[in-house]
Amino acid sequence: MILPDAFDFLASPFLVPVLCTGAVFWMHSKKQKPDETSQLRQMLWGIQFEPFRQQQQLMIGLLSCLGLLLLVAAAAVRLGPLAGALALAVASLGLRPLWRLVLGKLRRLRSRNLLCSKGGSADSDLEPCEAKLPVWIVTGFLGSGKTTLVNHILRQGHRLLVIQNETGDTSLDAELVIEAAGEENVMLINGCACCQIRRDLRDLLCRVRDKGMGDVEGIVIECCGLADPRAVVQTFLLDEEMKRSLQIQEVIAVIDAAHVARHLLATTSTPAARLVEVQIAFASVLLLNKIDQCDDFDALRPAIRAINSVQILPCTYCEVDFATLFAGAGKGPCTKPWRQDGGWSPFRALTEDIQLRSICVSDHEDQQPSPEGPLPDRPQIRCISVRVWGSLELDAFNRWVLRTLQDMDVMRAKGVLAISGYDAKFAFQAVHVAFDGTVALASKWGKDERRFSEVVIIGFEVRADLIEHGLKRCRA
Numbered sequence: 034m035i036l037p038d039a040f041d042f043l044a045s046p047f048l049v050p051v052l053c054t055g056a057v058f059w060m061h062s063k064k065q066k067p068d069e070t071s072q073l074r075q076m077l078w079g080i081q082f083e084p085f086r087q088q089q090q091l092m093i094g095l096l097s098c099l100g101l102l103l104l105v106a107a108a109a110v111r112l113g114p115l116a117g118a119l120a121l122a123v124a125s126l127g128l129r130p131l132w133r134l135v136l137g138k139l140r141r142l143r144s145r146n147l148l149c150s151k152g153g154s155a156d157s158d159l160e161p162c163e164a165k166l167p168v169w170i171v172t173g174f175l176g177s178g179k180t181t182l183v184n185h186i187l188r189q190g191h192r193l194l195v196i197q198n199e200t201g202d203t204s205l206d207a208e209l210v211i212e213a214a215g216e217e218n219v220m221l222i223n224g225c226a227c228c229q230i231r232r233d234l235r236d237l238l239c240r241v242r243d244k245g246m247g248d249v250e251g252i253v254i255e256c257c258g259l260a261d262p263r264a265v266v267q268t269f270l271l272d273e274e275m276k277r278s279l280q281i282q283e284v285i286a287v288i289d290a291a292h293v294a295r296h297l298l299a300t301t302s303t304p305a306a307r308l309v310e311v312q313i314a315f316a317s318v319l320l321l322n323k324i325d326q327c328d329d330f331d332a333l334r335p336a337i338r339a340i341n342s343v344q345i346l347p348c349t350y351c352e353v354d355f356a357t358l359f360a361g362a363g364k365g366p367c368t369k370p371w372r373q374d375g376g377w378s379p380f381r382a383l384t385e386d387i388q389l390r391s392i393c394v395s396d397h398e399d400q401q402p403s404p405e406g407p408l409p410d411r412p413q414i415r416c417i418s419v420r421v422w423g424s425l426e427l428d429a430f431n432r433w434v435l436r437t438l439q440d441m442d443v444m445r446a447k448g449v450l451a452i453s454g455y456d457a458k459f460a461f462q463a464v465h466v467a468f469d470g471t472v473a474l475a476s477k478w479g480k481d482e483r484r485f486s487e488v489v490i491i492g493f494e495v496r497a498d499l500i501e502h503g504l505k506r507c508r509a
């Protein structure tokens with residue numbers, strides 16, 4: 034008899050946990066978005082309704098899945114395979130979102146646990162890491178490989194929000210990272226003066242937090258190559274709101290093994306050399322990148338160690354093992370500088386006097402150096418950003434850029450180009466005279482989009498008028 038069996042089944046003990054977990058889950062989903070009623074309830078009762086913690090959410094999700102599966106099993110055993118299949122079909126409607134929730138929570142817990150397993154909560158300086166979104170700060174001098182690293186991290190399949198701080202107007206870095214992260218997960222802050230970054234970054238993070246992070250597992254901030262990382266670190270420590278919801282996981286400095294010697298081993302101290310030192314000194318992880326372009330990278334180690342004694346990870350194209358970079362540091366002696374007595378801690382960013390605000394970068398040759406920039410008698414780094422409309426001829430551009438890199442003693446050049454005869458946008462990159470060639474990007478020019486080429490060139494002797502003139506002569 035099907036009917037009594039069904040009654041029997043309804044009264045079965047399986048139904049109780051299923052209904053309970055379903056009810057709790059439903060309550061939880063309501064609780065995520067506090068409505069006017071719950072706010073009123075809080076006011077009337079004076080009780081703070083705490084949101085569920087990650088582990089509780091996970092438990093609820095797992096219990097719900099288990100309950101639904103038991104329900105299906107009970108239906109199959111008691112009512113036959115047909116009823117089991119029917120119950121499975123109904124349950125699968127509920128299981129899909131549940132399963133997604135459980136997987137999301139597990140991933141988040143894993144990334145949080147990486148932080149905890151590295152001793153985050155054991156550190157008296159740092160607050161418990163639970164419920165805080167981890168933040169990775171990527172720093173390093175111009176062209177050292179920061180965007181390459183961010184792309185490498187994103188390819189590991191983690192859902193991260195990427196915030197880039199660009200020098201100049203070109204959106205090349207964003208174009209490159211968007212390919213790996215998706216457009217909605219990449220945000221830009223322009224400008225390089227650290228006080229400006231701090232305000233903009235804070236505003237941006239507040240907007241992101243208010244909008245809701247979705248299933249984002251963490252935030253990666255790629256600093257501009259001329260920025261002082263201490264300014265970015267301060268953003269997270271000066272603001273109570275930020276401190277409650279975000280936690281610095283690592284400050285990763287990418288060092289360009291091919292070019293760093295000219296800063297670290299130079300006999301005179303230049304603003305660029307001081308900045309490279311600060312970027313290295315303020316890191317918890319050091320990546321010695323581009324070892325394929327350096328004959329003897331071991332010779333650089335003593336100069337780097339003299340500034341910061343944390344572990345140095347040599348690599349090419351920033352291809353370090355993700356686990357080593359984000360979790361494996363726990364192997365062997367403690368490598369976190371803020372775990373060592375008297376060592377560096379993120380909180381030192383608050384007490385250290387930031388003398389080197391950022392290297393003064395001007396877009397115009399006649400611009401006066403800012404009070405925070407280098408002394409007037411020092412050579413000034415210029416960042417020139419030039420846009421020309423129309424398409425360029427590829428060979429003419431390649432010839433021009435190679436000549437310009439040598440003639441103007443360029444430190445860094447990059448840009449997005451419109452090349453005649455191609456729908457795809459093109460990119461070019463150069464660090465000093467190392468020109469990486471001109472490559473097609475995944476993104477294409479729109480049918481009605483007005484084509485242009487935009488280049489950013491950074492160096493001591495770069496001149497906007499010559500760059501504009503040269504680029505115009507490359508037009509098809």
Ligand SMILES: Nc1nc2c(ncn2[C@@H]2O[C@H](COP(=O)(O)OP(=O)(O)OP(=O)(O)O)[C@@H](O)[C@H]2O)c(=O)[nH]1
Nearest residue numbers: 174175176177178179180181258323349350462469
């Ligand atoms: N040969 C070689 N080239 C590399 C390596 N890593 C990065 N590059 C190249 O170096 C150039 C600069 O790399 P990016 O990742 O854009 O450097 P960045 O630090 O983000 O540059 P900025 O944001 O302008 O400061 C690109 O052309 C990369 O392809 C490496 O290990 N070896």
